[in-house]
Amino acid sequence: xxxxxxxxxxxxxxxxxxxxxxxxxVVAIARLAERLSVTxxxxxxxxxxxxxxxxxxxxxxxxxxxxxxxxxxxxxxVRRQRLWECFxxxxxxxxxxxxxxxxxxLEHATAPEVTEALDLFLGHPKTCPRGNPIPDAxxxxxxxxxxxxxxxxxxxxxxxxxVNATAKDVLKYLFERNLLPGHEVKVIEAAPLxxxxxxxLDGKNKDVALGLSLAEFVVVEENSNQ
Amino acid sequence: xxxxxxxxxxxxxxxxxxxxxxxxxVVAIARLAERLSVTxxxxxxxxxxxxxxxxxxxxxxxxxxxxxxxxxxxxxxVRRQRLWECFxxxxxxxxxxxxxxxxxxLEHATAPEVTEALDLFLGHPKTCPRGNPIPDAxxxxxxxxxxxxxxxxxxxxxxxxxVNATAKDVLKYLFERNLLPGHEVKVIEAAPLxxxxxxxLDGKNKDVALGLSLAEFVVVEENSNQ
DNA sequence: GGGAATAATAAGGTCAACCATATATAAATT
DNA sequence: AATTTATATATGGTTGACCTTATTATTCCC
Ligand SMILES: [Mn+2]
Ligand SMILES: [Mn+2]
Ligand SMILES: [Mn+2]
Ligand SMILES: [Mn+2]
Numbered sequence: 155x156x157x158x159x160x161x162x163x164x165x166x167x168x169x170x171x172x173x174x175x176x177x178x179x180v181v182a183i184a185r186l187a188e189r190l191s192v193t194x195x196x197x198x199x200x201x202x203x204x205x206x207x208x209x210x211x212x213x214x215x216x217x218x219x220x221x222x223x224x225x226x227x228x229x230x231x232v233r234r235q236r237l238w239e240c241f242x243x244x245x246x247x248x249x250x251x252x253x254x255x256x257x258x259x260l261e262h263a264t265a266p267e268v269t270e271a272l273d274l275f276l277g278h279p280k281t282c283p284r285g286n287p288i289p290d291a292x293x294x295x296x297x298x299x300x301x302x303x304x305x306x307x308x309x310x311x312x313x314x315x316x317v318n319a320t321a322k323d324v325l326k327y328l329f330e331r332n333l334l335p336g337h338e339v340k341v342i343e344a345a346p347l348x349x350x351x352x353x354x355l356d357g358k359n360k361d362v363a364l365g366l367s368l369a370e371f372v373v374v375e376e377n378s379n380q
Numbered sequence: 381x382x383x384x385x386x387x388x389x390x391x392x393x394x395x396x397x398x399x400x401x402x403x404x405x406v407v408a409i410a411r412l413a414e415r416l417s418v419t420x421x422x423x424x425x426x427x428x429x430x431x432x433x434x435x436x437x438x439x440x441x442x443x444x445x446x447x448x449x450x451x452x453x454x455x456x457x458v459r460r461q462r463l464w465e466c467f468x469x470x471x472x473x474x475x476x477x478x479x480x481x482x483x484x485x486l487e488h489a490t491a492p493e494v495t496e497a498l499d500l501f502l503g504h505p506k507t508c509p510r511g512n513p514i515p516d517a518x519x520x521x522x523x524x525x526x527x528x529x530x531x532x533x534x535x536x537x538x539x540x541x542x543v544n545a546t547a548k549d550v551l552k553y554l555f556e557r558n559l560l561p562g563h564e565v566k567v568i569e570a571a572p573l574x575x576x577x578x579x580x581l582d583g584k585n586k587d588v589a590l591g592l593s594l595a596e597f598v599v600v601e602e603n604s605n606q
Numbered sequence: 607g608g609g610a611a612t613a614a615t616a617a618g619g620t621c622a623a624c625c626a627t628a629t630a631t632a633a634a635t636t
Numbered sequence: 637a638a639t640t641t642a643t644a645t646a647t648g649g650t651t652g653a654c655c656t657t658a659t660t661a662t663t664c665c666c
Contacts, residue, residue: 163623184643196624198644203622215632215643246497256491263489265482271472389653410613422654424614429652441613441662 162262165231166190167200168209171220172228173318180217229293230269234261236282236289237272243283244276250334251325253283258320284325285316285335285373301376303339303351304369311340312374319371331355331362333372388488391457392416393426394435395487397446398454399544406443455519456495460487462508462515463498469509470502476560477551479509484546510551511542511561511599527602529565529577530595537566538600545597557581557588559598 160168170189174181187197201218204210209224220228238257242248248256264272270291273279281287289295300315314337319325332355333339342361343352350363386394396415400407413423427444430436435450446454464483468474474482490498496517499505507513515521526541540563545551558581559565568587569578576589 161622182643192623193625194643195626195645200623242494242497246494246501248493248497252493256494259489259491260486260494263485265485267474267478268468268472268482268486271468271474275472387652408613418653419655420613421615421656426653 157266160227163200164204164207164209165227165262167197167204168220168224168228169231169235171210171218172225172232175219179219180213181219182217183212186218226293229289229295231261233273233289233291233293234264234269236286237269237276237279238264239282239284240276240279240288241272250283251322251329254320254325255322281316281335283335284318285314286318298373299376300373302370303333303341303353303364303372303374304366306339306341306374308341308344311338313338314372314374316373317371318373319368324368324371327368328372331364333364339372339374383492386453389426390430390435391453391488393423393430394446394450394454395457395461397436397444398451398458401445405445406439407445408443409438412444452519455515455521457487459499459515459517459519460490460495462512463495463502463505464490465508465510466502466505466514467498476509476555477548480546480551481548507542507561509561510544511540512544524599525602526599528596529559529567529590529598529600530592532565532567532600534567534570537564539564540598540600542599543597544599545594550594550597553594554598557590559588559590565598565600 167186167190170186171181174185174189183197183201184194186201187194190197192200201210201212204224205212208221209227210218210220212218235254235257238260239253242253242256243250273291279288285298287295287298298315303312303314306312314333314335316335317325317328317333319328328334333353338356340354340357341351342354345351348366350365351369353362353364355362393412393416396412397407400411400415409423409427410420412427413420416423418426427436427438430450431438434447435453436444436446438444461480461483464486465479468479468482469476499517505514511524513521513524524541529538529540532538540559540561542561543551543554543559545554554560559579564582566580566583567577568580571577574592576591577595579588579590581588
């Protein structure tokens with residue numbers, strides 16, 4: 155059970171699986187390939203390799219799932235990622251939209267000693283600047299109990315819990331519109347035919363239009379007022 | 381002149397060259413291979429590749445040297461390395477002997493924004509915890525004007541400027557004997573036939589024996605008292 | 607100058623992680 | 637049931653960074 159060093163590629167596949175997996179923890183290989191900007195053939199090959207290492211299981215035509223061991227690794231990568239996001243944001247004052255990308259490099263170069271010392275230095279933060287929970291050293295964390303902004307009923311006001319996007323341009327776009335953890339959003343209108351939402355941020359009077367696919371990245375509280 | 385991402389391997393070769401190069405900046409490929417724990421054939425192959433990229437020049441049977449471009453990259457890697465050493469030591473309280481190794485991983489995963497923000501966060505440190513100078517953003521630094529402890533005359537007392545070792549066990553060994561930057565060392569005796577030195581640390585009365593090859597790693601002030 | 611040591615090159619191989627193109631198979635839809 | 641779509645697998649290739657085992661070329665030293 156000694157943790158030999160896994161490649162950056164391996165870690166990224168496992169992390170992507172943790173981020174994309176639904177209720178039953180299954181991910182379609184095509185989704186994975188998409189997320190990692192890799193062909194489906196490459197993702198399939200990689201899943202075979204990870205399968206041989208006991209990190210994933212593949213049920214053909216159904217999808218792949220993390221094993222216990224695989225999930226352990228994935229949670230640890232997520233932990234490193236989000237701790238670095240905290241450090242980069244709170245101490246280095248790095249731009250919010252760049253946090254994911256910059257931390258995504260550091261996460262693979264971070265030894266356990268550094269991870270734990272960083273966690274202590276940061277005061278054991280519970281969430282990263284994008285609002286997502288930080289797994290503890292054992293991989294445990296309280297999952298977000300929210301829903302995507304895209305599923306909120308028109309007229310309701312909700313609070314943003316987290317932003318799940320990873321692409322810099324998407325994060326920049328959301329940041330510029332103040333769609334950040336802690337902010338309040340009222341859904342004024344939902345255009346038909348999968349059209350954009352019209353949102354009111356923090357009770358301001360200037361409204362914001364947001365495409366549905368972008369709204370899927372924004373996780374909000376389920377319990378709303380009004 | 382846009383800095384495309386160089387591989388970890390490339391950065392390590394260039395850094396090793398900067399660390400090993402003598403007055404005329406030339407390094408024997410065999411020394412490089414040794415340092416990087418790689419066969420001479422592999423190092424030769426790599427030098428060909430780096431030559432094609434304009435990072436090094438190879439004069440057969442003489443050695444390799446960094447080009448201006450290559451030196452620029454190398455200094456930047458050293459900068460990242462030593463800034464991380466500062467952070468790990470001063471803020472994360474990581475053990476001194478582990479600093480090099482842990483920072484050596486992080487250095488390759490550090491974007492320019494992070495490097496510069498880290499430098500600012502640390503207050504633009506001039507040296508790393510091992511006593512070596514930190515190049516500035518342009519790659520400039522004042523080289524250490526010291527000599528190896530192995531070359532100090534018997535009877536002289538000198539101050540340690542820096543420790544150039546990188547291996548964890550060597551660093552641990554030196555740390556346990558207090559051979560650290562800032563400490564004073566008197567050379568009591570030098571055994572014949574490349575035998576060990578007998579040292580007196582900080583005027584204490586308990587003496588320390590140190591092999592000559594280890595003493596080469598310890599850089600001390602040239603100007604000594606007594 | 608000649609031999610020993612050192613350095614370089616040649617040749618052939620491995621391995622991880624990617625690629626494209628083609629074919630096979632299962633699932634979903636009409 | 638038949639067709640379309642999604643998924644998987646089979647082949648064959650590439651690249652970077654390693655390896656081993658020769659063989660050749662140069663430099664160093666006696
Ligand atoms: Mn990453
Ligand atoms: Mn904690
Ligand atoms: Mn390194
Ligand atoms: Mn500075």
